[in-house]
Amino acid sequence: MKIVDKIALVLIIIGAINWGLIGIFNFNLVDAIFGTMSVISRIIYALVGISGLWAIKILFDD
Numbered sequence: 001m002k003i004v005d006k007i008a009l010v011l012i013i014i015g016a017i018n019w020g021l022i023g024i025f026n027f028n029l030v031d032a033i034f035g036t037m038s039v040i041s042r043i044i045y046a047l048v049g050i051s052g053l054w055a056i057k058i059l060f061d062d
Contacts (some may be wrong), residue, residue: 005058008051015048 001009021027034041 004054008054008058011048011051012055014044015052018048 018029021029028036030041030044031037034044
């Protein structure tokens with residue numbers, strides 16, 4: 001697995017954990033650490049979204 005694929009996978013896992021916390025406990029970990037919609041939290045959300053799109057490519061790789 002390439003380094004970019006591993007980074008994308010880690011970011012996807014972080015996003016999944018955050019969504020799980022939001023769904024189960026109504027607790028947003030990213031916002032709690034970096035502030036609600038701060039620049040850093042928005043960057044993290046963008047990176048997680050891009051990683052999700054990258055995962056489509058990973059899904060269809062041999």
